[in-house]
Amino acid sequence: MSASERDVIKIAPEDEADARAAPEPLPADGEHFIPRASVQRQPIDRSGEPLLSIEDIHQVIEGAVIIHDVSFKIWPGEIFGIMGMSGSGKTTLLRLLIGLDKPTEGRILFKGEDITQLDEDGLNRVRKSMGMCFQYSALFDSMTAAENVAFAWRNRKDVTPEQRSERVAQLLSMVEMSGTEDRMPADLSGGMRKRVSIARALMEEPELVLYDEPSSGLDPVMSCNITGLIKKVSTDTGSTAVMVSHDVSNLLGICDRMLMLHDRGVQLIGTPDDMRASDLPIVHRFVHGLGAGEMTEHCSTPTGVIDVVG
Ligand SMILES: Nc1ncnc2c1ncn2[C@@H]1O[C@H](COP(=O)(O)OP(=O)(O)OP(=O)(O)O)[C@@H](O)[C@H]1O
Ligand SMILES: [Mg+2]
Numbered sequence: 001m002s003a004s005e006r007d008v009i010k011i012a013p014e015d016e017a018d019a020r021a022a023p024e025p026l027p028a029d030g031e032h033f034i035p036r037a038s039v040q041r042q043p044i045d046r047s048g049e050p051l052l053s054i055e056d057i058h059q060v061i062e063g064a065v066i067i068h069d070v071s072f073k074i075w076p077g078e079i080f081g082i083m084g085m086s087g088s089g090k091t092t093l094l095r096l097l098i099g100l101d102k103p104t105e106g107r108i109l110f111k112g113e114d115i116t117q118l119d120e121d122g123l124n125r126v127r128k129s130m131g132m133c134f135q136y137s138a139l140f141d142s143m144t145a146a147e148n149v150a151f152a153w154r155n156r157k158d159v160t161p162e163q164r165s166e167r168v169a170q171l172l173s174m175v176e177m178s179g180t181e182d183r184m185p186a187d188l189s190g191g192m193r194k195r196v197s198i199a200r201a202l203m204e205e206p207e208l209v210l211y212d213e214p215s216s217g218l219d220p221v222m223s224c225n226i227t228g229l230i231k232k233v234s235t236d237t238g239s240t241a242v243m244v245s246h247d248v249s250n251l252l253g254i255c256d257r258m259l260m261l262h263d264r265g266v267q268l269i270g271t272p273d274d275m276r277a278s279d280l281p282i283v284h285r286f287v288h289g290l291g292a293g294e295m296t297e298h299c300s301t302p303t304g305v306i307d308v309v310g
Contacts, residue, residue: 041077041231041234041235042077042238044075044076044077044078044256045075045076045077046075048075048076049111049112050073050074050075050076050109051074051075051076051078051110051111051207051208051240052073052074052097052108052109052110052208052240052242053073053107053108053109053112054070054071054072054073054096054097054106054107054108054109055071055106055107055108055109056069056070056071056105056106056107057069057070057071057093057096057103057105057106057107057108058070058103058104058105058106059089059092059093059096059101059103059104060104061092065264066089066092066264067089067092067093067096067103067261067264067265068264068265069265070093070106070261070265070266071106071266072259072266072269074240074242075240076207076240077234077238077239077240078240078241078256078257079230079231079234079240079241079243079254079255079256080240080241080242080243080255080256080257080258080259081242081243081244081245081251081252081254081255081257081258081259082094082242082243082244082245082258082259082261083244083245083246083248083251083258083259083260083261083286084260084261084262085262086246088261088262088264089261089264090212090244090261091135091212091244093244093261094132094210094212094242094244096108097210097242098127098130098132098210099115099116099118099123099126099127102116103116110126110129110130110208111129113126128152128204128206129204129206129207129208130206130207130208130209130210131200131201131202131203131204131206131208131209131210132201132209132210132212133194133197133198133200133201133209133210133211133212133214134197134212135212135213135216135244137185137190137193137194137196137197138197139185139193139196139197139200140185141184141185141186143184143185144181144182144183144184145172145177145180145181145182145183145184145185145188145196146165146168146172146181146182148185148196148197148200149168149171149172149196149199149200149203150164150167150168150203151200151203152200152203152204153167153203153204165181167203168181168199168203169181171199171200171202171203172196172199174199174202174232174233174236175195175196175198175199175229175233176195176229177192177195177196177199180192180196190217190218190222191218191222191225191226194214194215194218194226195226195229198211198214198226198229198230198233202233202237202239205237206239207239207240208239208240208241208242209233209234209239209240209241209242210241210242210243210244211230211241211242211243211244211245212244213244213245213246214226214227214230214243214245215227215245215247215250216245216246216247223247223250224250227245227247227250227253227254228254230243230254231254243255248286248287248289251272252272252275252276252287253272255272256271257269257270257271258270258271258272258275260275260280260282260283260286262282267280267282267283268280268283275287
């Protein structure tokens with residue numbers, strides 16, 4: 001991912017109000033909905049090397065400690081959820097995982113290689129194995145859906161236009177957007193843009209896909225649809241997913257393990273059942289639901305880490 005792509009986050013016109021203003025019509029026969037129970041995934045093997053190993057990360061931005069002493073591991077094939085209050089550092093953490101920012105301290109190992117030590121060429125090499133869906137879709141406004149999806153292949157001389165078109169069509173089909181190649185982002189609903197951004201993230205067959213609030217701004221049904229799509233993509237491609245979301249019920253429904261970020265650190269790592277059973281106040285409030293107004297700083301709790309691997 002280039003510096004210019006990072007900049008697109010700032011200039012992308014997509015916004016939550018836009019997504020709400022143009023609700024995606026529900027398919028009459030329900031065929032676009034992916035029942036969670038119908039998706040079969042392979043069991044996660046945590047005996048080998050983790051895909052990602054985050055070790056003692058600290059991140060200070062403009063003198064403020066945003067992330068403090070965070071460590072966790074993610075294994076190949078996992079769907080790993082990150083939840084936390086607005087401003088708790090979820091996007092900051094994702095940007096570190098994909099090497100868009102370097103941590104102030106700590107190491108991030110991707111398949112055993114410390115990406116915090118890589119130069120731009122090294123990062124570009126590693127990022128070919130990673131895809132990122134940004135918080136606001138961040139599609140390029142002046143490009144069609146097909147051009148957005150094909151963005152990662154824009155400089156490839158070793159593929160023909162036909163091969164490129166075939167790959168784009170395959171990905172648009174995977175996210176149930178066949179036939180939208182020539183549509184402009186402005187003509188797409190919020191849910192459709194999310195799906196195009198998922199297809200774009202998959203262009204280089206990444207082993208790791210990071211999703212930042214993939215369902216924000218969508219109605220609950222479409223949110224569930226997108227979440228089901230993420231599970232389908234992970235199953236179909238065998239890729240690992242890291243998903244940040246405020247939609248805790250959807251996270252609990254698809255994640256193998258989850259992390260609760262709060263007070264600049266990890267409050268709890270565990271399975272959805274660990275989260276449901278936790279009596280840490282902040283976790284309990286997220287999982288069992290309370291108004292956002294009640295989630296204030298006094299929720300801070302002693303850190304409790306349950307890691308299913310030990
Ligand atoms: N580039 C930056 N400059 C200054 N502060 C920043 C920057 N990036 C993040 N922050 C600060 O870091 C904190 C965490 O921000 P971050 O965007 O990671 O939160 P988040 O958990 O993703 O929130 P949300 O749920 O609203 O998306 C916030 O206080 C934010 O103001
Ligand atoms: Mg964020």
